Every structure is written in C-alpha cells, then in structure tokens.
Amino acid sequence: MDDFLFGYDGFEPGAEGLREALTSTGNGYLCTRGAAEWEDADDVHYPGTYVHGGYNRETTILGGQPVLNEDLVNLPNWLVLMLRIEGEDAIRLADVALLSYRHELDIRNVTLVRQLRFRDGGGRETTLKSRRFVSMADVHHAGIEWTLVPENWSGRVEVISALDGRVSNRGVARYQQLEGRHLDPVSPRTWGPEVIALKAETRQSNLYISQATRTRVFSGGQQLPVRRTLYQMEDYVQQVLAFDVHQGAAIRVEKMVSFYTSRDPAVSDTLVRAATSAARHDEFAASFGRHSGAWDELWRVCDVRVSGNERVQLLLRLHIAHILQVCSLHTADLDAGLPARGLNGEAYRGHVFWDEIYALPFFNFRMPEVTRGLLIYRYRRLGEARAAAREAGWRGAMFPWQSGSEGTEETQRVHLNPLSGRWEPDLSRNQRHVNAAIFYNIWRYFQTTNDLEFLDRYGAEMMFEIARFWASIAHFNPERERYEIHGVMGPDEFHEKYPGAPEGGLRNNAYTNIMVAWLCDISGKLLTLLPDSRVEALRARLDIGADELARNTATSSGSTGSCVRRVTTRTGTRSPNRPTR
C-alpha cells in the first residue's frame, strides 16, 4: 500500500460528488473539484472552481421577500477537455462501456489521476490517462495532461479545449431556490494561434476573473501539428484540435492554464495577464516538476507520521493535503479566511465560521505565517465587528457567526428545513462563541510563536475588543452573585432556543461561559506583555480606563463560578443549520 495514494476503482455515479470533493486539486489560492474534464455539471458531476475571497451577493425574491445571500462564486470551468472520435459525439462516461476505471489522488504532490479504458459505440477501445494539478509552485498555473492510446483502431480525433463561463452556483441542492448566477461575461480573446482566454466579472462585487489556456498535442517527444478551429462567444471560448492517431501509439495532450483575478497583486488587465502567462507557460513536465518540488518542500515541514496503521497514515496525509490545498503559504498573502468547507464545494457558501480553531494549531508549529494571515483576515474586519456590537447595543467587537467578504453577518435570515421543506427563521447567528474562538486563536498563535509584533499591531487590539464585548453582554445576577450570559447559542450548532420561546438564544451556555471567564482572565494580563509605550498608545486608542480593566477581572471570576451549571435545553426537532453537501 502506497501511503500517499488515495483512490477508487470503478465509476459510481452516486459517489462521484463526494469523490470530486475529496480529490480536489488546489494550492491555497485556487481550488478545483475533481470532476472529470469531459463532463458538464449535472446530477452526477459538478466541476467547481473557487478562489479565496471570490464572493458575490445576490438577492432572491422568495414570495415577495428579498433574501440576500453572499456566495463563494463558482468560477468559469477551466477543465473542459473533450474527446471526439471520428466525428462522433464527445465521449462521456455514461455513453461508453468502461473496461477499467481508476480515480486517484496522488497525495504526495496533489495530482488527480484518472485512468480508464473504454469501448465506444463503434466498438473502438481506447485508453485515456488524465493527470492534473494546480501548481503549488506557480500559484496562477494549472495543467492537465492526457495520454491517449487507440487500442484497436486508427483514425481522426478532435480534442475540444474550452474555458466555460456559462456556470452558476448550483452545487448544493438545498440552495437551488436561491439565485445562483454570479458572473457577468466580459469577453473572450485569442493570443496567437495557441492561446484562448476568457474574462468574466462577478455581478455585484466587481471581481474580474480571467483564465487563459494553451493546448498542444505531442507524439513521442515532438509537438504534433494539428488543425485548430476557434469558436468564441461572450462567456465561452473553445479551440478544437484535430489530428490523426494510430493504433497502439500514445498521444499526449497538454492543456496548460493561467488564472488571475483583479485582486491579484502585480496585475493590470487580468485577461492580458492570463493570456501572456499562458503563452509563456512551460510544458507540462517542467511545470509539474516545479509543482512537485514545492510539495516536497511542504511535506518536509508538514508530514505527520504514525506507525502501525497504514490506513490511518494515509487518511492523515489526505487531511493534511486537504488543509494545504485550502491554506498554504500562498494563502498568507491573501485576504483570506478558512471557509468551513474549504474551497472544495459550495456548502456553507464559502463562509468562514469558527472552524479555523481546529486548523490553526497545525499551522502554528509548521507555517505560522498561515495562521498570521488568517488572523489578519479577522483584523481587517474589526471595524465591522465593532459596528455589529454597537448596533446590537454592546461594546467592543462582535465578530459574525458567518463571515464572508466584508466581515458583516452573512448568516442567512431564513433557511430551508429539509425535513419540513419550509423556510424558517435562522437564529444561528447567536453563536457568539466564535468571538471566544478568535481570541483563543490569537493567544495560541502568540504562545507558539512569540510574535510580539503581531500582538502589538493586530492581536492585542482584537483581544481587548472581544473581551470588551463579552464584558458588556455579561450581566451581574445579584441573586446568584455571579455574572451571566444570556441569548447565545452554544458550539453544538444545534440548540438555538428554548422550546416555545419567542426569541433565540440560551442562557449560560457552559462552553461559552468557560471560554469567557478564561479570556477575561488572559486579557487582564495582556497589557503586561507589551512595551509600556505601546500600552499607552493602545489604551489611548481604545479608550480603556482602569475601571474597565477591573470589571473584566470581576466577569472573569464571576462566570468561572456560573459556568459549572450545565445548560440543559431541549428545542424539539431542528435541522442542523449547515447543509450536508
């Protein structure tokens, strides 16, 4: 058993969605689901491509009620590579007899491999091996390589290589009543005989996305002359490459892709940039070599070894590779949070919840720059968190349960209960514990790295503002002689209100109270860590008086007491707020 190889034998339509998510290829900037290059989105296949921060807001009118949602946008499909044999329809899995089929993720260098042998309607047997990667070395590059062998025939084939902007967000069944169009077409473009490019813009958030690709065919080591035919429209561009193949002789097709958005540094027009970059792109082998070298460097730092159980070792590495596909050193330079479902699908709409609390300890020791970057995503949204607290009548900063582009609360107001089929109020925004998680994440990062500059410039300010929020939402109950926190939802993400209660929220959630008592205690000590001159500046800027410091200490000792009372609530049957795909 190769402890870096995760794979499936045989094609199973019902499992393909999960397989696509698990065999995604990404580099911490861009991530694409492991859909077959030759399949369109349908009930079985869902080619989806996502970038950090690629959000867009759309409003759906549901029975006269405007429902505004922010989504991580499914971007134009750069995978499209189809095979047409002797003028017949392009090959699809459903239309051929599969003689063998293997679908693998090579975890060592996050490469998706599909190897299949099929018999088409005309009795021709063909072997196709597809390899693809999203480069961990060159963040804007990706590549697909096909190796084709006509086993029992010779003839003319056409390879269709396209960039397809006719996509929408429809990966999650539960969201399908909601508006899923997020892209406006801008234009296609050609760049010399080999490069085609496509530009689109998100409808509301004005993010430009451009992709360009150069497709070549090789026989032996030599580039094969092919006949190229172009078709372009505003949201789709394709080249058809026609050439002859001979029984038993392997042919290689390389589709090298460049990808830019208008949020990338050092870019003027994204379309020109992508096209220039695709024209300059190395061949597959050289580009793959750099990608592979970058993963070697990553594994030297990130591998975790366990002995005695190969399956556990394999799955551990799969998880590590997944985290690194979503958050790598490249991510540290972006304005990126860690979406609940990574960049591997549309569940949770690409929103950032509190999941980072599980991933950051991994990064703290291995690539602390990544933690730092993800925490700065929060810092950049501190203004919105302050506004949210103010508007709710609290002080300090109240970070949202679901965070997206701007750090405003993106939790939907209504959600579809899949059991009843009804749209119901969604009260899950009361999961204020995300604020404790952010505090905890900053503190653990600092404890691990001793990055005082971060604490000074970003961390302490967030920690004080979070502590201030909790101090203001906590109130003193003179009967019980302790502080209490009401109206929140706990980290089970499930119990949202007391049975029959008109409003959401529980009283004295144990986890929340423990975290708050702990963080108030830490925040009291925080000032002693910074240089005196910085403490002065920070206290002046945040207007922290001596009385406020004292109150924090009181809250801390008070609710340490109260939190031992367990919150025992029942809310009847409730659907979890998170969708399952």
Place this chain on the structure above:
Amino acid sequence: MDDFLFGYDGFEPGAEGLREALTSTGNGYLCTRGAAEWEDADDVHYPGTYVHGGYNRETTILGGQPVLNEDLVNLPNWLVLMLRIEGEDAIRLADVALLSYRHELDIRNVTLVRQLRFRDGGGRETTLKSRRFVSMADVHHAGIEWTLVPENWSGRVEVISALDGRVSNRGVARYQQLEGRHLDPVSPRTWGPEVIALKAETRQSNLYISQATRTRVFSGGQQLPVRRTLYQMEDYVQQVLAFDVHQGAAIRVEKMVSFYTSRDPAVSDTLVRAATSAARHDEFAASFGRHSGAWDELWRVCDVRVSGNERVQLLLRLHIAHILQVCSLHTADLDAGLPARGLNGEAYRGHVFWDEIYALPFFNFRMPEVTRGLLIYRYRRLGEARAAAREAGWRGAMFPWQSGSEGTEETQRVHLNPLSGRWEPDLSRNQRHVNAAIFYNIWRYFQTTNDLEFLDRYGAEMMFEIARFWASIAHFNPERERYEIHGVMGPDEFHEKYPGAPEGGLRNNAYTNIMVAWLCDISGKLLTLLPDSRVEALRARLDIGADELARNTATSSGSTGSCVRRVTTRTGTRSPNRPTR
C-alpha cells in the same frame, strides 16, 4: 517659530502648483494635493488625488504611431466644496479681493489649513478657515472643516459639496499630447438624506474607485437644519446645502469623506462600502482626534531632531512628513512601490524608479515593515523581471527602470524634448543600475533587521537572480583581463549614449561596475546565512550549480579592477528624461 508649521502668506498664482504639491495631505494609502476646495483644475490649480497602485494604461496615436503609457490615475476630486453667497457665483480666489490669505501645512498632524478674508463683488467681507486631513488613523477617511464668519453682512448662503469624476490626468504640461482620460463613470448614488457617493472604474485596468461624503452644517455645537438639493449624473454628484448666516456668527461646515477601491481588503461593492462608511463617519473633531493621535505615535518613532537651525529642523520634518504621507504602516499592507514623485502629482507617471534607495534606510530603523512591504512589491514582480532578462538574452532577473502595475518596463519609447519640441527615442531604460539598487536595499534591510524569514522567503531569491543577471551581462575582456559591462546608462540619469552612436548605453559605468563587483561578492556569501535545508531547496528551485557560484566570484574580483577606470562620455545636449513638475 513653530518648528512644525510650514506656511505661505499671500496668494501667488504662479507658485500655487508647487505649494499644492508641498502641502499635500496623505496617509500612505491615499494622497491629495493641497489645492483649494473651491477651485477646478486650470493653469493655476490642480486638485489631484492618487492611491498606490492606481494605474491605468492608455494608448495615444501620435501621427499613426501607437504610444502606450501607464499612468498613476488622477482619481475623482473629493475636495469640491464651494460657497455661493446670496445666489451669486461661487467664490473663487481670482474673483474676490483678498484682504488676508494664509496657506499652511501643520506638519505635526499633516493638516492643510487655509485662512482667508475676502471682499466679494457685493462688498461683503467674509472670513473662511479651511482645515483638512486624510486620516492616518482610519485609512479610508478624510475630512474638511470650514469655519465661515460673515464679517459685515447677514444673508443666505449655499454650500456646494460634490464628488467630481470628470477628471483626467493633465497635471504635467509635457504629457498633454498624450491620452489623459483614465476613468469610466459607473454611477452616483445617495444613501439617506445626507450621504452622496460616486463610483468610477479605470478604463483598462478595471480598478473600481468609490467615494462617499456626508456634509453637515453646525452653528455653535448644534447641527443646523439646512435645505438640501441633489444633482447627480453618471460622473458627478453634488448636494447644495442652503442656510442663513448672521453677521459675526461663525458657522462650521463639515465634509467627511470615505474612499475605497476594489483592491482594498474586506470590501464587496466599493460604492456601498464607501456610502456605509460615510454614513457611520464620526464628526470632524472625533475623527481628527484619532488622526492626530496616530501622527503623535508616528512622530515618537520618526522624528529627527537637529539643534541650532530652526529652518533646517522645520524642513527636515517637512520631508519626514512627506515620506510618511506616501509610505506609512498602511502602505506595508498594500502592493505598493515608492513612486519617484510620491503620490503628490503626475510627474514620472507615478512610476517606481530607484528612489527608494534613499528612503529605505530611514524606514529600516524606524518602521522596517514599510521597507519589507516595498521590497515585496519587487518580489511580486520577479516573474516579469525574469521574463525581461530572458527576452533581452540574459539570465536571472532584470527589473525595469520604470516599474508600475505589473513590473514590466514602463519607460516610454519616445519622450518629448522640451528644448526641441520633438518626440525622440527614449533610451533611459538602459539604467540597469536599478537592479543593483534593489539588491543593495534588500541587503541593507537584512543587515538592519536580521529578518531571516524575509531573506529566506523573498530576499535571497531576488538577490541571486539579480546577481545572475549581472553575471550574464558582464563579459570577460581577455585583452584587459577583466570583466566588463557594456550598454548601460549610469545613475546620473542623463548620459544615454556616446556621441553619434547608433545605440544607447555606455561601457563600464563606474558606479554600475562598483555595485556589481560588490553584489557578486555578497551573493557568494549569501548561502552561508540560510539554514542548510533552505539552501538546498533554493538551489534546486533556482538551479544554481557550483560552476555558477564560481563565475560570480570571478566577476566580482574582475570588475572590481575594471571599475576604477572612469567612464568619460559626452553626449551633447540632452534633456533630462524626467519632467520637472
């Protein structure tokens, strides 16, 4: 003499352009020239607003020849605030009798103050004091405060508060034959009764810029009810505030402004963001207080004191304030270089030359994050520098003489000789010494900060690639037994070729050769500074063999010898390539 107050008495039309540049207000993100709020761009006044990275490319067809230039775009004018007394034309300096006039920059908190007393055509005497700042605390905010006193009259006034997108780049006389339109209008918008907003997009580079403003009038401490009239079109929006004033009674007008671009983090739609932000904006006093506090923090770190000469002390502080307006801690988070003329005007088109070599030593000791950010601007453009070297037949990285959005060579192909009035070839791109400067800047940053993480992740790679470029452009002259470098232009930025020579460039420019010998020497030692595992990864990634390291050492000792020969060249009368405004 207040050693933080830089000012002028009396209005001089001929000096206004220079005064506007010197009294700019900026925060390292956004910078606006010190033009009077009530003046349009003309031969005397030039309100200009610029942000880091706000570039756009336009082509001018000059006698059938396309000339492509990249400019730092003059953004919509947010200053517009005009006073109309009793229905007459809005007050302009040219139309009134100035009884007194003072134009100041308060360096301590970079606040522009204009204080004037004037008599209009109707014999009315009015005092107007204008204060404005671009917030060093809240990077997207700015504010203008007017204090108006009708000295010998009472009556009705109108204050026109506008955002004006009908602007172009025409601040430099020498560029006026070239295309200066860089903005496409998107839309105006209102947000409640008080806020107006405007959105524009750069024509080629797809940068969205939105501004919003809230204008209020105060009498004593109370907000004065005013009649508001709106006028909006696609590239201009204004509100006219009408109210009564009484002889001797001061009235305050506050115009608070928010400013966002689509490159800002944590922003979805820039227009909504700017409008929300303007609606939430503090009053002038509170916002100014935070701004002022941020400058206090800066001066604690950045002040340089000299004794014995107050004028020198004042000018030194003026220069420090200017540097900080262009590059502050806020800049460190952007993808920003240091433009040759800062963000204070349109000379040099906002391009990044080698001027940072003078500014970085200041930051290295005081705010090394700023140096780090400016060097990462170079790192992000390393790919283009590699492509440029490759296309010129060299190895390694050849950074451009003039760098803009993408790090491609932005030096114009032709330039206007103001003496002859003719367009001539511009050969100044041969100033390859910018590559030595970048190497030097990285090394000095590292020596000062010992930031090994930077060296490891960014610095060493740039240094090796620069050294590799020089090693490939240098050739061994067996007659003189030394390495020589031909075809370059020296740091005088003036002598571009030998008299009568068909091609540009000089041989063995002394400064260049000395710098190259030095940097080859340093690069040989560089590997000993990094951990072994990193050296291995870096050598693999850059494909540095033992023979190449040896050649560098040879170039180093060889050209140390050759560089003592002074390059004595005469090129006849040549205009300097840099414009003067």
